[in-house]
Amino acid sequence: MINAVGRDIPEEILKITGKEVFQGNHYRDGYTYKKNGPETKCVINNTESKLVDNIRQVLVKCGIRDGMTLSFHHHFREGDYIINMVMEEVYKMGIKDITICASSLGKAHDPIVPYIEEGVITEIQSSGVRGKIGEAISAGKLKGLAVMRSHGGRVRAIESGETKIDIAFIGTPTCDDYGNCRGIGGKNDCGVLSYAVVDADYADKVVAITDCLVPFPNFPAHISMTKVDYVVVVDEIGDSKKIATGAAKPTTDMRKLMMAEYCTQFVTHAPYFKDGFSYQTGVGGASIASTISLAKIMKEKNVRMRFGVGGLTKPMCDLLVNGQVDCLLDTQDFDLAAVESVKDLKHFRISAGEYANPFNKGAVVNKLDFVILAALEVDVNFNCNVVVDSNGMITGAQGGHPDTAAGAKCSIVIVPLLQGRTPAVCSEVTTVTTPGESIDVVVTDYGIAINPQRKDLIACMKGVDLPFKTIEQLRDIAYSIAGEPQKVPFGDRVVGIIESRDGTIMDVVRQVKPFEFSE
Amino acid sequence: MINAVGRDIPEEILKITGKEVFQGNHYRDGYTYKKNGPETKCVINNTESKLVDNIRQVLVKCGIRDGMTLSFHHHFREGDYIINMVMEEVYKMGIKDITICASSLGKAHDPIVPYIEEGVITEIQSSGVRGKIGEAISAGKLKGLAVMRSHGGRVRAIESGETKIDIAFIGTPTCDDYGNCRGIGGKNDCGVLSYAVVDADYADKVVAITDCLVPFPNFPAHISMTKVDYVVVVDEIGDSKKIATGAAKPTTDMRKLMMAEYCTQFVTHAPYFKDGFSYQTGVGGASIASTISLAKIMKEKNVRMRFGVGGLTKPMCDLLVNGQVDCLLDTQDFDLAAVESVKDLKHFRISAGEYANPFNKGAVVNKLDFVILAALEVDVNFNCNVVVDSNGMITGAQGGHPDTAAGAKCSIVIVPLLQGRTPAVCSEVTTVTTPGESIDVVVTDYGIAINPQRKDLIACMKGVDLPFKTIEQLRDIAYSIAGEPQKVPFGDRVVGIIESRDGTIMDVVRQVKPFEFSE
Known part of the structure; x- marks a missing residue:
């Protein structure tokens, strides 16, 4: 059955899992269900260890x-x-x-x-x-x-x-x-x-x-x-x-710094950039660089952040140290500076449920103005893939990507146009993990595309000196440099499912075929 | 059916409520049950107020x-x-x-x-x-x-x-x-x-x-x-x-001060009184006075409290201010000094469940060394009544009385031998709210009785200069002064039940008959 992002979910998988196909971000809003409870063994006596x-x-x-x-x-x-x-x-x-x-x-x-x-x-x-x-x-x-x-x-x-x-x-x-x-x-x-x-x-x-x-x-x-x-x-x-292994340190890569600068320029020209705004960013080099450049402009323009959310890194914690944010809401620390920062009285712990659960009475992600994300691939429908690499191998994690993208008023994906020799902006992502309806802006080193659904943002950016392009233009540039990528030769067997945040099926992941040299 | 504290619980009440009669504090230890969950309406969209x-x-x-x-x-x-x-x-x-x-x-x-x-x-x-x-x-x-x-x-x-x-x-x-x-x-x-x-x-x-x-x-x-x-x-x-309306202020009543002094002497001679002990007290005048006198002896003997629990009042919070306790665990503030103290970083909030729920995996009350309680009546089986007055009228609350009494290693009830003209130590309490097996010591203005089950405490107090008596002796003194109290002329109809902390029935409360002058 074809779902709302155009993926064909095999009937057999729907049968095995008892799940529905993804029907859009708002499908389950207002849905009422009974929460589960654990089997609990009572400890009444005061003598047990x-x-x-x-x-x-x-x-x-x-x-x-x-x-x-x-x-x-x-x-x-x-x-x-x-x-x-x-x-x-x-x-x-x-x-x-x-x-x-x-x-x-x-x-x-x-x-x-x-x-x-x-x-x-x-x-x-x-x-x-x-x-x-x-x-x-x-x-x-x-x-x-x-x-x-x-x-x-x-x-x-x-x-x-x-x-x-x-x-x-x-x-x-x-x-x-x-x-x-x-x-x-x-x-x-x-x-x-x-x-x-x-x-x-x-x-x-x-x-x-x-x-x-x-x-x-x-x-x-x-x-x-x-x-x-x-x-x-x-x-x-x-x-x-x-x-902190694998987490990015402040980058010196000129391409990432350029994308970070584009992102910050976009953020500061968006209507949500004003005193009391809220912000989350990931752990990628460009994301971290964009936090650093944003902090600079916040200082220049005397704009203060109300709260930062994460997955936190040192640059976000520096906002707190420098008095540029009222508080941080923390689900995970990506480096030891963030671990240390948790001792600050305005660095608050939140549970994963408070952070992002779509099935409670309202999570923090719903209160986000901006989220800055990365992706392995983005397609012309703004669908993102953060789990499966372009060889079809499972190599990444959804994390809070679909949650924050759905919740934030403005979700920005920073992605280099080419990941190595592979186009990262493409006609169709290998696997959909975050639906295009959640993504508002794609920032690449070759230009910035705004989701056509966000006419308000497009209007807002009229006259702003940034290299705006359509997402198709970005794909075409990528393909003109690296060629159109070949489809991954997946086998038939479904080895995994990409579950949407509401429990419906966003996509399936199939077994990869052993690599064969083409004749 | 007669329960473990000798109360006859009408079959009809057991039928209506689906409950069992009280079978002792340890009856449900280790019992396993499935927790309930609420019907929850999801808020997925970020647009709702x-x-x-x-x-x-x-x-x-x-x-x-x-x-x-x-x-x-x-x-x-x-x-x-x-x-x-x-x-x-x-x-x-x-x-x-x-x-x-x-x-x-x-x-x-x-x-x-x-x-x-x-x-x-x-x-x-x-x-x-x-x-x-x-x-x-x-x-x-x-x-x-x-x-x-x-x-x-x-x-x-x-x-x-x-x-x-x-x-x-x-x-x-x-x-x-x-x-x-x-x-x-x-x-x-x-x-x-x-x-x-x-x-x-x-x-x-x-x-x-x-x-x-x-x-x-x-x-x-x-x-x-x-x-x-x-x-x-x-x-x-x-x-x-x-x-704070109705809550006690530091008392000048000599009788209460004397009971507080007896209580503190008992506490400081008990084996649990040592560095790192834990303590809870109620809001009655004698209880508050005993905290004040205990603080003095702690200072003299250089003994530090690990944690205090409550229902908190100013004297407990003063222990924190004066560095005599590591932290306070708070379920309720009985006065504005306690409300103010909550801002202290070592004054921790706990939920009622963390405090006292017998059906979780272990509550704070299980870690208490001492609890100092009050009562309306105590009987010769050490059963306490804190809900129904000696006229049969519902006028009090269980609060944490049965929870702390069951959990603490040493639970002490301070009660004046006579409440007005009525014996507070009696042959049989009007209504049982806390079972005698939970009560270790009864402190009155006429003497102190240790529960005979606590042979360890009795042995420990050998040679301690306090007016020890049996609980029957205390009752006899009370009766000799005020006469044996008449049974309350209850009607037949059961208007309320006293539930044990584990959900079994401790006692029932019957309708009071309108007062009639005796001929």
């Missing part, structure tokens, strides 16, 4: 068995030790058919690929997958489906009961013996525990894993003891120095 | 109809305007058969008595009731049952789905246009919104009512916008000056 000696014992106490769903959060990013630690024990115990429900998976988790191959892990739900797990899924090694969800979509899936977590594992920088978790104060801080909040709220069993046990009460708790069954102390939960 | 002009319109938007359950919190105590404001509109709209689920009800709500008489309100669930509502219930004017629950028991009832709230009304000192509520920062601060947290989590519709609208985001939110459907701005939500 929640401390358990090791991962194996806690798996036994939680009643680990074949077919369970285990959940994890990714605040430690490339420095995470928890998933591998838990899955190694699960494997050793001979457990099979586990579904991993992670807020994201990265290269740190390459060691679990053998468990995928051996059927210990048979389904994966994640924002996305980088590294060898992505390759394994694209190669068809996962028995079941990989479900790729946005950060907001994950909260929706869990709160609605679509995903039922049997055991949640929460790597926490500090914890007391009764399970009060904090993202800060230990030897490996990650700043916030935002993605894990929904896991703690809805999993039947919740295990806090820490390398820094502190006296009760570890308050203010980011995750409450009232949700935690067991506490396990291990040597190291992760390596916080690796949180 | 949550602001509604007035109470009537918000009732219409929430689909108010006969038979609904409306919930309220009592942080404004005698200064609360919300309940009367909402119920007046409900009455004007001709709605009937409303169940009120309030965290407590007091004299401020006398104006709703006519709605009870007219069948607008037919059931009441509350920690207790003071003032004319109590009289109306005891006189049999409420059509249905009044259910009296502890603060922890209320959270249990709501989270388990036993009580389903249709519309929750949250009076909030500050709120932004998207529903982020804070207990502080407005013209009528109440400090915390702890009792309302569960209402926001589990009610189908949640209405924030404020007299101080502030810019988005009103962070850190004590109740999140993700739970709030509508925001109504009114002239005044309450009068914070009346929060």
